[in-house]
Amino acid sequence: MTGDDDFTPRLGRIRSAPPRQEGRYLGQVLKGTAKAGGRALGRHSGFTGARIGRGAGVGRVLGSRDKYAAFRARRVIVKTRIIKLQGKLNSAKVHLRYLERDGVTREGRAGELYDAEHDRADGKAFLERSADDRHQFRFIVSPDDGAEYDDLKGFTRRLMARMEADLGTKLDWVAVDHHNTGHPHSHILVRGKCLSLGPAEGRSPGNETGRDLVIARDYIRHGMRERASEIVTLDLGPRTDRDIETALRAEIEQERFTSLDRRLQREADKHGVVRSGLDKDAFRQALHAGRLQKLRRLGLAAEIAPGHWQISDDLEPVLRRMGARGDIIKTIHAELTRQGRERAPADYAIYDPADPSSARLIGRVTARGLADEEHDRHYLVVDGIDGRTHYVDIGHHDDAFPDGSVVAITPKPVGARAVDRTVAKIAAAHGGRYSIDIHLRHDSGASRGFAEAHVRRLEAMRRQGGLVERVPDGSWAIAPDHVERAAEFERQRARLAPVAIETLSALPLERPVASDGATWLDRELVAREPAAVCDSGFGREVRQALIRRQQWLVEQDLARREADQIVYRANLLSVLRRREVNRAGNALARELGLEYCEARSGEQIEGLYRRPIDLASGRYALIEKSREFTLVPWRPALERGLGQEVSGLMRGEGISWTIGRQRRGPEIS
Numbered sequence: 001m002t003g004d005d006d007f008t009p010r011l012g013r014i015r016s017a018p019p020r021q022e023g024r025y026l027g028q029v030l031k032g033t034a035k036a037g038g039r040a041l042g043r044h045s046g047f048t049g050a051r052i053g054r055g056a057g058v059g060r061v062l063g064s065r066d067k068y069a070a071f072r073a074r075r076v077i078v079k080t081r082i083i084k085l086q087g088k089l090n091s092a093k094v095h096l097r098y099l100e101r102d103g104v105t106r107e108g109r110a111g112e113l114y115d116a117e118h119d120r121a122d123g124k125a126f127l128e129r130s131a132d133d134r135h136q137f138r139f140i141v142s143p144d145d146g147a148e149y150d151d152l153k154g155f156t157r158r159l160m161a162r163m164e165a166d167l168g169t170k171l172d173w174v175a176v177d178h179h180n181t182g183h184p185h186s187h188i189l190v191r192g193k194c195l196s197l198g199p200a201e202g203r204s205p206g207n208e209t210g211r212d213l214v215i216a217r218d219y220i221r222h223g224m225r226e227r228a229s230e231i232v233t234l235d236l237g238p239r240t241d242r243d244i245e246t247a248l249r250a251e252i253e254q255e256r257f258t259s260l261d262r263r264l265q266r267e268a269d270k271h272g273v274v275r276s277g278l279d280k281d282a283f284r285q286a287l288h289a290g291r292l293q294k295l296r297r298l299g300l301a302a303e304i305a306p307g308h309w310q311i312s313d314d315l316e317p318v319l320r321r322m323g324a325r326g327d328i329i330k331t332i333h334a335e336l337t338r339q340g341r342e343r344a345p346a347d348y349a350i351y352d353p354a355d356p357s358s359a360r361l362i363g364r365v366t367a368r369g370l371a372d373e374e375h376d377r378h379y380l381v382v383d384g385i386d387g388r389t390h391y392v393d394i395g396h397h398d399d400a401f402p403d404g405s406v407v408a409i410t411p412k413p414v415g416a417r418a419v420d421r422t423v424a425k426i427a428a429a430h431g432g433r434y435s436i437d438i439h440l441r442h443d444s445g446a447s448r449g450f451a452e453a454h455v456r457r458l459e460a461m462r463r464q465g466g467l468v469e470r471v472p473d474g475s476w477a478i479a480p481d482h483v484e485r486a487a488e489f490e491r492q493r494a495r496l497a498p499v500a501i502e503t504l505s506a507l508p509l510e511r512p513v514a515s516d517g518a519t520w521l522d523r524e525l526v527a528r529e530p531a532a533v534c535d536s537g538f539g540r541e542v543r544q545a546l547i548r549r550q551q552w553l554v555e556q557d558l559a560r561r562e563a564d565q566i567v568y569r570a571n572l573l574s575v576l577r578r579r580e581v582n583r584a585g586n587a588l589a590r591e592l593g594l595e596y597c598e599a600r601s602g603e604q605i606e607g608l609y610r611r612p613i614d615l616a617s618g619r620y621a622l623i624e625k626s627r628e629f630t631l632v633p634w635r636p637a638l639e640r641g642l643g644q645e646v647s648g649l650m651r652g653e654g655i656s657w658t659i660g661r662q663r664r665g666p667e668i669s
Helices: 025-036 056-063 067-071 090-099 122-129 152-167 217-236 241-251 259-267 284-297 315-339 418-428 438-440 450-465 482-496 520-526 537-555 570-592 636-641
Strands: 076-084 134-142 174-177 185-191 273-274 302-306 308-311 346-352 360-372 377-384 390-395 406-411 499-505 559-562 567-569 604-613 618-625 626-634 645-649 654-659
Touching: 025 406, 056 185, 056 241, 076 217, 090 122, 090 185, 122 185, 134 152, 134 217, 134 406, 152 174, 152 185, 152 217, 174 302, 185 360, 241 259, 259 284, 259 315, 284 302, 302 360, 315 346, 315 360, 315 377, 315 390, 360 390, 377 406, 418 438, 418 482, 450 482, 520 567, 520 570, 520 654, 537 567, 570 604, 570 618, 570 626, 604 626, 604 636, 626 654
Parallel strands: 346 390
Antiparallel strands: 076 134, 134 185, 174 185, 273 308, 302 308, 360 377, 360 406, 377 390, 406 499, 559 567, 604 618, 604 645, 618 626, 645 654
């Protein structure tokens, strides 16, 4: 048996732990063969795993088609994501709910699921069928000429039928068509299970219903896109010479990475020098000359001699960043235009949490959208108190931020925490091992709950790619570079959610001005170092709101004027907070038919967590007993205990929660 994909497995000791971040055995094989690269055997390429799964042969053939013939084909962009489910359908439910949101059809209505046979599919039934699936495929199929179709359903169904023929199995899928962007596109969700198997890819016929569906990388990379392109080209005809020339001319002045730049890179020598004027085709020669002049103006190319151009080494990443920035500016402009609040582009800003100079951003949420549909990354458009409109990539955030709410945004810290240094210190003193008992013996003053918090941190690191190892006796093997691994863990988390978002007020700006609660305006008024507020845009509105709030506090005898200054009551925030919570509690008592009991510092709070309550002072949790209830400060992690028994100890204005009936459980501070 010979071939490019030959390899010899070398098995390790049973139950031995895999090397750090190498994962399962197949991953180790792929990594090892990729390192070898076949070079020791005199080959140019080694085993990549691209042919593993269904459709490998078809994908390889489609990917090697004549590029000149493909040049006239209609272009289709296909984005693929494989989601691990393992019986956990929460993310799938959230994604499906997002796909069916309002405003995605041509008429501005909610999206509708459909499948191979029905124009209205049952999303709940699809998720129930997926309950035991190991994974799920998510495809975004976007034809460049999608606007030419009155309805994308027929196109999607034909594409999925071709995929079934290529893969040799029936597919269980649902789809939603979106027309809310410049390019209409289809979101397709495919179960990670085979429904039936025919004689394809050299396999014998048989029934393999229920087997995990594995699609070859070559088919995902090339095959699906080529099949979609075939269908669109057949429907609309190949691109004409005029279509091609118009598209290429438009690329000359674009501030993004284009096909002209890709060709310049191919024609450059090893020193990055391109010679112009060599193309016999006058049209292509004019295209390249025009593009080189544009790159020169952008500082990405220079004519070092007549007809010889030096292109920048970072040409592609710089142009891709410029393209992304252009898309962001268009997004901000479109959102503000939709709201009738057009502003000059100079007032737009992109919040970059990786920039060390990025400060705390306070502003009003004006829009929320999906920055990257493939990876479920969201963005906020925020009117800042600095007078500018900011675009903020918030990554994976499931929290709701209603339009008009006021938020504070800060970069996520990416360094190791004190808890990580404590674990490393204790493990270093105990042979590289850590456990709750070891911690308590090492530090007699530590509580068991404090040590359990360290274990929860280690468990999170273990789930995030095996950064730490738990040994059979329940203790943890801590590596000498544990602090560095913890910092890497934080960097990984920051890539998923790069910013921390605090909701200062879920209410529009006008509401807190005359509220009897402790509003974010009050916190700014009494702060030792209040945030700088610009006298333009939302900043001007905040300035005016602060003045009106000062006047209201004076009228309520919570502040007084002395000369040209305002002196606030010492316990202003506590008085306001207590006043509002008691008022809200008494109103809820009439609604619920229960007695309201005020929570006091040092008191043990126990009962059922019913729901959150939004007040000007912040969000509170309604905790219900048999005949009474109370309102206490809410924490995000409390939502997992909705409808459950919770208990906690009031500590000043905060509370430490324990979810469930157990004596000792995970505390949420």
